Amino acid sequence: MTEEMKYKDSSVPLEERVEDLVSRMTLEEKMSQMIYDAAAVERLDIKKYNWWNECLHGVARAGTATVFPQAIGMAASFNEELLHDVAAAIADEARAKYNQAQKKSDYGIYKGLTFWTPNINIFRDPRWGRGQETYGEDPYLTGRLGVAFIKGLQGDHPKYLKAAACAKHFAVHSGPESERHHFDAVVNKKDLRETYLPAFRDAVKEGKVEAVMGAYNRVNGEPACASEELMENILRGEWNFDGHYVSDCGAIEDIYLRHKVQDSPEEAAAAAVNKGCDLNCGRVYESMKIAVEKGLLTEETIDKSVKRLLKTRFKLGMFDPEEEVPFNEISFEVNDSKENRELARETARQSIIMLKNQDDILPLNKEELDSVAVIGPNADSQPVLIGNYSGKASKYVTLVDGIHNALNDQTRVYYAEGCDLRTTEPSYWGNQPDAGFAEAVSTAEKSDVVIICLGISPELEGEEGAVANSDGGGDKIDIALPGMQEELLAAVAETGKPIIAVITNGSPVELNFVDQKAEVVLEAWYPGEEGGNAVADIIFGGYNPSAKLPVTFVRSMDQLPDFRDYSMQNRTYRFMESDPLYPFGFGLSYTSFEYSDLKLSADSFSTDSETEIKVAVKIKNSGQYQGTEIIQLYLKDLEASVPVAKYKLRGVKTVELNAEEEKEIEFILTPRDFALINKEGKAVLEPGEFELYLGGSQPDKYSQALTGNNVLKTEIKVTGSNIELEY
Structure with a gap:
């Protein structure tokens, strides 16, 4: 290997290789690497690369992959080792998919190794549609679980990353979704350092996270992707972060179009790059050449960003001989494996919280049951298993499927949907919203016990634009159970049969009525591909519940401050002034x-x-x-x-x-x-x-x-x- 080509020599120190490669690139070639779908530079053997990939609870948006419980459910395990193992399994599947895609010369979106995960924002308000992506409301717990996930995803090889993690969204970001592109999150210095930053500090200083993603919003007037305080003073200045910084998708455009702190694309691009935003998820960085011509941005500053980006690709082994990178040996068969499905089931078991168990009704003795009624809009729903930012499982086990799987043929399982999650008014054709109540009540009357599956779904909460007909842009405008669910529960309760309520959701909902009417309440979150089996494992005693709430379940909206208020006063268990319905850290067991x-x-x-x-x-x-x-x-x-x-x-x-x-x-x-x-x-x-x-x-x-x-x-x-x- 000649001195002139030392960036190709895997024995040369990383920093020298990066310096050598960047020194050979033209300004246009450098700028082409700072947009998420980076162009190929064939003369230097730089392959086309799309930086955008997701793995919130499994490899997402890239076809079939193991679907683990949603992040908020995994957080309920309070188990760092479990999250590390889940992330390691996800990284294996990611490598398996990447290796196969490379063989097929497929360099498209969601085919890379740079994952924009985990979301370690603080879940400060239950209305936020993306709270399901987080590890809850506590900075300490979020930090511990975030570090565990990052280490599991990135691996512990001394030279190579198995995959690159990204801590997001930096910072002070948790709604409202409908205002995120122009919202200014105003926060005092105490709350900033006490609540909103600790998990990011842990991710950078302990987790050695490879990337950080900036939020859409402003923080105290500064766009989060062009913030001197957040990016220069804290992230790189205090914490010595040496990885790359990526904008949320469209956030650079927001700087001039919606935040209006700059007047043009080139000014927005220059502002972001000058503060250290290396990668644009969007297209505004195409204006960098104009910014350079106008003297708003220097090639030296661009070099800093390109070096950080290429350093990540070197650490992923993209410039080394295939046989030298051990993760290239991970075969396609690892993806969606039997072992990972078993891990998904175990993770779901550890995520399910028993919030009530009156008279120790659970666990049920299967041998003593002649019939069971499974009722409710979420009983046979695949969407409520999944949550957002997910892959596609090769097999889904719904809640009613899990009950069937757990019982023998001698026990009759009755099923009735009862109602849907939305309808409260008669349809155009005259169908009544309670039309399914009679069937539901009949099944309850014929059964020894009722398992009623209520809650919400990813179709009702999520990211801006991902939820159809959402007045909150993805957020919930209130926390009541939607549709006719409480009325359905009331009708079924009139039968006098014992009721086990299973709640599927990604955020706290108002459960006062459920707590009053049901003898048992199980919080199942969005439990992943094996969710139905995991719920059945809990109900029939195959697994003793251990999970705890990572977020407070308030009694009503009256206990919540204004959604736009980022002060922590009267928020979360640390500062609430009244008793909630179910407190952070709470969960019951079959033992003592x-x-x-x-x-x-x-x-x-x-x-x-x-x-x-x-x-x-x-x-x-x-x-x-x-x-x-x-x-x-x-x-x-x-x-x-x-x-x-x-x-x-x-x-x-x-x-x-x-x-x-x-x-x-x-x-x-x-x-x-x-x-x-x-x-x-x-x-x-x-x-x-x-x-x-x-x-x-x-x-x-x-x-x-x-x-x-x-x-x-x-x-x-x-x-x-x-x-x-x-x-």
Whole structure:
């Protein structure tokens, strides 16, 4: 290999290879690489490449692939290891598809290895249609799960990425969908650093995420894809992010057409590139040449972006001999494999939350059932298995399918849709919206137990433009169960038969009436291709539910601030001023767990020390079933100089125990865990008293009453003087 062609030499250090390749490119060739469907540069053996790909809960939009539960469902597992395994399986399927596409010279959209996943925005308001894509409302949990997913997707090879992850949407982005192209999310420095940025910080500093995507909206007046504060000062300045930055699709166009902070395409392109937006999902960067001619943008700045983009492609092995990249050996048969289908089922099991189990009705004994009624608009629906940004499964198991699969031929399964998800008025032909009630009630009367499948679907919530007839542009305008579902439930309840309500949704809905009328309430989210089997596993005792709510279920819209208000006051479990219906961190089990012997390695430390505090606790399965408990550790600052959260989650551990088995579990806390964010957005460790809570739920009285279990508490004292910490 000659010195002149060292970018092709895989033994040369990465930075040198990138420098060498970019030095050989013309300005036009460089600019062609900064649009998502990058052009080929044949004279340099640069293949055409489309950067746009998705894998929110499985390889999406690229044909058949394993469809795992929607992201919000996976978050309910509170299980970092599980999300890592799911992401690793997705990356295998991604490579399998990519390898085959390369053999067929298919360089089209959704065929690459750069995935615009995960969505680590904070789910601050249940009306947001894209909340289903997130890991919930808590910054700590979102950060832990985001890092796990990123590491699983990118792999741990010392030289190559299995796939490239992208943390999105940076930042302060969670609706309204209908206003996202011109909306200015106004947020104070404290909320910005305390709530909206921590998961991104974790993704960059710990997860080593390869890419970050900017949001559509402005943040405090600056477009998120041309923001000095977000992109230069924080992302690259404070966090030393060295990956590439990509715009959300059409976001650069918004800068001049809708935000109107620039007057032309070339000015918008220059503003974005100058702040470090390397890749345009859109076509505005075609105006970069004009920007250069006008002196708005320099070739040197363009070089920085092109180097970051090509560096990612080098790390994916796109310029190396095929035999040197181990992931090129992943065969097409890995995609949609039996093993991944089993993982999808296990993931769904770990995502389903038991919110109510009156008189311990569940698990049902299949041998004692002569007949079961499965009722409701979501019982035989494939869309409610899927969620948005999904692939296509080779086989879907609906909820009624799962019930059939679980029962033998001697048990009769009656099915009735009852109603649809929308209709509340008679049709043009006179069909009544409750026309299916009689059949539903008849099936209930003939059955030992009723499984009623209610909720919403991706057809009613999602991204702007993806939801037909949505007044909210994809958002929900309210959180009530739509259509005639409550009326259907009321009619079925009149039969007096025990009711198991299974809710499928991607965001909290109002479940007061369901909670009143049903003996059992299961939150199933959009549970993926194996959703029906997973729900049946829970109902009939094949699996003991362990999931917890990653987001608060409020009682009504009255508990919600204005949707456009990005202040965290009275939002999420950390700042809510009233009891919700179902709190964050809540979920029931068929067994019971006892906590004891809470011990600290030290009950005080000084602000000028680097002391780690070890927290040990014993947990025993005191029930009759094998089960998994999600142990939650919360801290409360009793003497903060500024308003702080009621308490904040700072540790999660998942432990599986046989009946009567006991284990000791250990957490490690650092001084950073005790720090607060002040009004200037600085992380400060202050002296004072802290309370530490440890148990299977939040420490509030309401959560403890719902679970029937107490949370252990102890105190830790911080001494010394105020110390500012690195954010």
